């Protein structure tokens with residue numbers, strides 16, 4: 001627990017900065033955001049102004065996740081590649097469900113092209129040129145980050161993965177520890 005103390009202090013400071021007024025203003029801005037479509041930095045199609053679908057987050061809904069969810073339904077499923085049990089928005093890196101594109105085309109969101117996948121299976125399959133995440137890497141990444149001195153960017157470079165992937169590994173772990 002103590003290794004996360006610094007993060008707790010940081011989060012408490014962040015929480016304090018968010019007054020109810022500020023939160024309400026941001027919420028109103030988001031709700032007013034036009035319904036539309038955009039492409040993320042990583043090449044995924046995202047629907048905006050979405051507040052009804054269970055996978056919508058702050059008004060944004062990744063189209064591939066929506067299509068797969070509507071195809072297979074909520075709850076727990078098996079990874080298409082290794083059969084591991086995974087769950088939509090489980091909040092835990094080790095059980096989180098990714099929507100995986102069989103043909104690796106991030107914009108081909110045909111239901112037949114999408115399967116549920118464990119994060120590491122999805123990552124290793126679609127990033128063959130990078131070093132692969134292996135058993136224990138996630139624990140190592142969390143430990144190095146928790147011990148301080150390593151930024152997410154440096155960890156991303158060391159493991160040959162994106163900073164977003166590092167953030168996901170670290171933050172999901174943090175959620176289940178606290």
Ligand SMILES: [Zn+2]
Pocket residue numbers: 079080081082083084117118121
């Ligand atoms: Zn798998």
